[in-house]
Amino acid sequence: MKSSLIIVSLVAVGGMSQQASAQDPSGIPGLQLWLDSQDAGTINTSGGFVTQWSDKSGNNFHATQADPARQPTVGAGVIAGQNGIRFDSVGGTDANNDGMAINTGLTVGRPYTAYVVDQYWGGVQGRTLQGVTNNWLLGKWGGAAGGGNAHYAGGWVGPAGGLPAGTNAPVASEGVGTGNYSQFNINGRNVGGNGSVGTPGNLQLGFAGGTFNETSQADVGEVIVFNRALADNERDAVARYLGNHWGLPVYQNHNATRTAAFTGADAGEGLDFQGAFLAAIDAGGAGGFSIGNANFSNDAGVITSENVIANWGTSAPIGFSGSGQDTTLNELMKSIRWTATDGVGQETLNASVGGLVVGNTYKLQLLFGDAIAGNNRHFSVNINGDTVIGDFAQDSHVGDGTLQNLGIAVVHEFVATSNTLDVILQGTAITGAGNDRNPLLQGLTVENRGVTGITTTGTFSNAAGLDFSGNFAYAIDMRGAGGVTVGDAVFTADNSGGILVGAENEIPNWVNPDYGATNDDNALEAVMQGIRWTNTNGEEKVLSVDLAVNPGQMYKLQLLFDDNGTTRGFDVMFEDILVLDDWAAGDGDPALGKFIAYEFTATDDQFNIVLDGFGTAFGDKNPILNGLTLEAIPEPSHTLLTALGLALLAFRRRRP
Numbered sequence: 001m002k003s004s005l006i007i008v009s010l011v012a013v014g015g016m017s018q019q020a021s022a023q024d025p026s027g028i029p030g031l032q033l034w035l036d037s038q039d040a041g042t043i044n045t046s047g048g049f050v051t052q053w054s055d056k057s058g059n060n061f062h063a064t065q066a067d068p069a070r071q072p073t074v075g076a077g078v079i080a081g082q083n084g085i086r087f088d089s090v091g092g093t094d095a096n097n098d099g100m101a102i103n104t105g106l107t108v109g110r111p112y113t114a115y116v117v118d119q120y121w122g123g124v125q126g127r128t129l130q131g132v133t134n135n136w137l138l139g140k141w142g143g144a145a146g147g148g149n150a151h152y153a154g155g156w157v158g159p160a161g162g163l164p165a166g167t168n169a170p171v172a173s174e175g176v177g178t179g180n181y182s183q184f185n186i187n188g189r190n191v192g193g194n195g196s197v198g199t200p201g202n203l204q205l206g207f208a209g210g211t212f213n214e215t216s217q218a219d220v221g222e223v224i225v226f227n228r229a230l231a232d233n234e235r236d237a238v239a240r241y242l243g244n245h246w247g248l249p250v251y252q253n254h255n256a257t258r259t260a261a262f263t264g265a266d267a268g269e270g271l272d273f274q275g276a277f278l279a280a281i282d283a284g285g286a287g288g289f290s291i292g293n294a295n296f297s298n299d300a301g302v303i304t305s306e307n308v309i310a311n312w313g314t315s316a317p318i319g320f321s322g323s324g325q326d327t328t329l330n331e332l333m334k335s336i337r338w339t340a341t342d343g344v345g346q347e348t349l350n351a352s353v354g355g356l357v358v359g360n361t362y363k364l365q366l367l368f369g370d371a372i373a374g375n376n377r378h379f380s381v382n383i384n385g386d387t388v389i390g391d392f393a394q395d396s397h398v399g400d401g402t403l404q405n406l407g408i409a410v411v412h413e414f415v416a417t418s419n420t421l422d423v424i425l426q427g428t429a430i431t432g433a434g435n436d437r438n439p440l441l442q443g444l445t446v447e448n449r450g451v452t453g454i455t456t457t458g459t460f461s462n463a464a465g466l467d468f469s470g471n472f473a474y475a476i477d478m479r480g481a482g483g484v485t486v487g488d489a490v491f492t493a494d495n496s497g498g499i500l501v502g503a504e505n506e507i508p509n510w511v512n513p514d515y516g517a518t519n520d521d522n523a524l525e526a527v528m529q530g531i532r533w534t535n536t537n538g539e540e541k542v543l544s545v546d547l548a549v550n551p552g553q554m555y556k557l558q559l560l561f562d563d564n565g566t567t568r569g570f571d572v573m574f575e576d577i578l579v580l581d582d583w584a585a586g587d588g589d590p591a592l593g594k595f596i597a598y599e600f601t602a603t604d605d606q607f608n609i610v611l612d613g614f615g616t617a618f619g620d621k622n623p624i625l626n627g628l629t630l631e632a633i634p635e636p637s638h639t640l641l642t643a644l645g646l647a648l649l650a651f652r653r654r655r656p
Helices: 232-246 324-334 519-528 638-650
Strands: 005-007 031-036 043-046 049-053 073-079 082-086 099-102 112-120 129-131 136-141 148-153 171-177 182-186 189-194 203-206 218-226 257-262 277-282 289-291 294-296 307-309 336-338 348-354 361-368 378-383 386-393 407-415 420-426 443-450 454-460 471-477 482-486 489-493 499-502 505-507 531-533 543-548 554-561 569-574 577-584 593-601 606-612 627-632
Touching: 049 073, 073 112, 073 218, 112 129, 112 136, 112 232, 136 171, 148 171, 148 182, 171 232, 203 218, 218 232, 232 257, 257 386, 277 294, 277 348, 289 324, 348 443, 361 420, 378 407, 386 407, 454 577, 471 482, 471 543, 482 519, 554 606, 569 593, 577 593
Parallel strands: 407 577, 471 489
Antiparallel strands: 005 454, 031 218, 043 049, 073 082, 082 218, 099 203, 112 171, 112 218, 129 136, 129 203, 136 148, 171 182, 182 189, 257 407, 277 443, 289 294, 307 336, 348 420, 361 407, 361 443, 378 386, 378 420, 454 593, 471 627, 482 489, 499 543, 505 531, 543 606, 554 593, 554 627, 569 577, 569 606
């Protein structure tokens, strides 16, 4: 029997999902270098050997090698059927020293975002993309334990020595460096981050005469470098592009809190001004203007800070150009509220918006634009009591103030559990020389999306305490082999068609549950024994599940948990919306399980689930999942369909 029930939302009208486009790098500000081996027109050869690999960024930072003995070849179809630049191939006098130097006009400092698509093809396993004189690398690294996928920036970013690379196993490695933080991602998924602050400097592929002679029998397909820390929407776009270009299983960012670069106020330029806005605030300004459906007012009664500057943008103009809405956005971005983190007075910048309806979904946009170069501005972002971004490196996203037509937004979507939204920007805890820790804010919007789904939670002590009656699109046995049936749900393994699970670890016999003696109880016990789990390890790493679904179909999701401890908890996101904040998953009772149920209408062809323990207050922040079901529920009545259609029209909106 279910012993507890919590109703979070009341009416299902669909859940919107932000899907990144497959945008190539050319449209993203700050592009410094772009090498693409699939573009045959960028590769010059002599006698079958590559003499120049031309830069597609327009900056002419070409990769070259004049020594015929050390020139690579073009490997036909070597990377997932696509051409790559093959290092240490036939023809050289030393089979272990092929390399190409990238034009020394490119000196990469911090911030940066860099990508390399590569693989080992043989047993000589050293570096691929590396610094010439600086000890910096991204992609492959040899080391005592053999070759691995790694990022080094004056210290290991993620696992020391990297993760095993194997051979003929291409991946897209991404390194991000802000003023005082580095991050390493493989195929879009975070595998490490810390305070390493080494700079790349000049770059080379393989060994081209620099300090670090770790050559490789490797294929390199693509190299992309930006002079800024890309925002989440941009990183998703590049990841989607690389996945499509190279046939890689890339992961898209699905967090309730994300950053978004914006280049204007119109649709497709990074912000969302369509919908029903509870609040639109001009920080430090007079308001009295509209952008899309957002009618901006002054910040009286909403924002509190020590200081205000009405014409911040006159000495450091943001400079969006295009439509009349861009001109209005420039007006918004002129003024700021800000607080000095000097140990005197308020120390924080606070914003509070009332009038929320418990159970409704809201989208917050915090707008920033700092066009003064060299500030290296950092502060934390706290929303409704949770530190959602521990170190928001604002200037690193806008090229340290060098890109004056680029703004950055913090976007947070959540289901309201109280009538007030509270935001705190705080810089006092940020460390590092040269940092400007004074938080500032140009504006904010709060959009009321209405109710987007029904969420319930509870406990179960047998199979009858869950819903196993209906038409199940999925019934997934996490870590298990599947093959058992509970009611109408036929469970499969978690690598079956239409399912993509992102989790670091698995345990086949995590618990030994005892739900009863019926056939359904025994089958459910078999499903619940194993788990997939991810170790947060102080980093922003999550457990995720992507399910292929049919747009317009109504579904009921059940997430199933049984934990042998009592201190575990994490946040739960569906389709980028924070649905459950600090949800306690552990109970320590093998005869009692927990569930989360969610009813929704699919609005695109993929439904995303994220369990994230980073930043929560639990003793054990590592998310786990034992199993799940997704039931296709019957079509609603004509009357309900009409009501739902009207509700959707009322909250119809464009997504950035």
